[in-house]
Amino acid sequence: MSHDGDQQISIISFIGSVFSPWYRWSGRVNPENHCCINVATYGKGGRWTMTDRGQAALRQTANTFEVGPSKLTWKGGKLYIDIDEMSWPHMTRLKGRVTVTPSAVTDVELPLKADGSHVWRPFAPSSEIEVDLNQPGWQWTGHGYFxxxxGIHALEDDFSYWTWGRFPTKDNGAYCFYDASVRDGSELAVGLHFGAEGSVEVIDAPPRTRFSRSKWLVKRETRADPGYKPRQVHDMLDAPFYCRSTVKTQIFGEETVGVHEALDLNRFASPLLKPMLAVKVPRKTGWSFEG
Known part of the structure; x- marks a missing residue:
């Protein structure tokens, strides 16, 4: 998120693209044959890219992750994300670099299910980012998260509802909240405070608090002090099963604006959604790194 709060960017790198209908239709037998670097920019001139690529487009080393024309490189304590993707449905090329500089890298690894089949690894909950893209006005700095x-199972097979939030603090740390309804009847409820230097503390989080549904009527809730009503500040992504937005809440007396996500996995499990997703997630199998 930019320091002024008016622009946001989300970048997700997949091996076994969980939101790809092509991966689901394939039977999920070869995750490396469904890889992707998804880039979404929010604000004036925002763009969306998510191309499901085949195994030929994937190349990895200890410090690099490449999918077709885009790649991530870890060097000198920074993550460099070089983007060269086609924006849908604008049919324009989105190119440039995003640099993520963590204040610290944590050693936290948290199972999201008791059997360890889903694991969350918050590498850098507090980071500075620098965005330099080939769109007017898309050169900015801000704070971010990495x-x-x-997971070894499809999200929709193991969870029915999922919500997550990351909220920065005045001391350059961050609160992170993970709440989910597991299909075995159990509930996930995790609250963590990350210090700027990489420390982590499990917290007794404020209660789950409902706020307005998304435009597609996806249920939304986050953690907030008793009596405080969270509210959406910016609409980022609004889909029939998924909502991403910036949200203002209050945690232990401190108001903060962070990124919030809500995922209705009952809706996502519907076979009717997969053809709709295929329009937003084109499939390309061929690629050669030799040019």
């Missing part, structure tokens, strides 16, 4: 999720 994490990973790992």
């Amino acid at each position: 994490d990973s999720n790992f």
